């Protein structure tokens with residue numbers, strides 16, 4: 001059975017089509033990144049999956065059923081939506097124990113889950129004193145209580161420091177690849193999840209614009225080099241003589257297609273052109289993501305005349 005399935009899901013708020021005919025599935029044993037810019041419709045989709053928002057049409061299913069029909073929801077799906085809805089006066093351990101009792105789970109699960117997310121030392125501290133990162137970890141601990149095999153996480157990296165983000169990456173991969181869970185994790189920053197996810201689903205203005213394995217995002221895309229010089233015309237001509245295609249982005253910046261960084265540097269050296277910056281594009285993935293979502297890209301020719309869709 002498919003762990004998470006959306007079929008032609010639509011939801012509007014007044015005139016705003018927050019989610020517009022979105023369909024995708026997440027299978028057990030995989031991590032899927034649900035990506036899109038702010039306001040794209042990610043949270044609304046996840047809230048439909050968790051029965052917190054009623055869809056206008058279509059279906060949002062967990063283990064083949066709408067969330068509201070799950071008999072033991074905490075044991076079927078672990079969710080982290082926002083890290084703010086904890087009773088501030090309770091300790092982390094008590095918070096989780098209350099949840100265990102309400103869900104008919106042994107209270108011993110509270111300490112086990114705190115250990116899994118690295119919060120054992122803070123178990124007796126009141127949640128009011130928790131940092132955003134600690135709240136995110138506590139949210140994850142709550143999601144783990146019922147040993148679910150489906151996880152739905154809305155921007156879980158928010159508030160985590162670099163070490164926390166590193167830990168989260170490993171943890172989500174462990175849940176999927178070693179424990180066979182289906183993990184759906186949203187983010188508006190591709191780089192935050194690109195080391196974690198197997199598949200990506202990209203949404204922009206409520207519409208699904210791409211879905212598939214992460215690697216497919218970059219398939220067929222050529223690498224390019226960004227170079228800055230005070231002598232842009234001279235360098236562009238020299239690079240074109242060497243077979244490159246060159247786009248001028250203003251401020252002395254050139255985007256060079258068809259040559260690698262070393263060759264661009266050598267051409268500049270041979271013609272004695274001083275360059276002040278040179279870099280292979282950091283992540284072709286990021287470029288693909290920005291193009292698909294229609295987001296503007298710094299310094300790129302795509303900004304002129306609107307970004308491609």
Ligand SMILES: Nc1ncnc2c1ncn2[C@@H]1O[C@H](COP(=O)(O)OP(=O)(O)OP(=O)(O)O)[C@@H](O)[C@H]1O
Nearest residue numbers: 013016018036037038039040041042043044045188
């Ligand atoms: N309860 C609501 N009432 C009215 N409009 C809403 C409501 N919830 C979401 N929206 C609108 O629906 C659109 C999608 O919002 P949503 O929060 O789902 O996007 P998102 O991709 O999660 O964005 P972010 O990354 O900023 O969290 C936005 O235009 C938002 O303003």
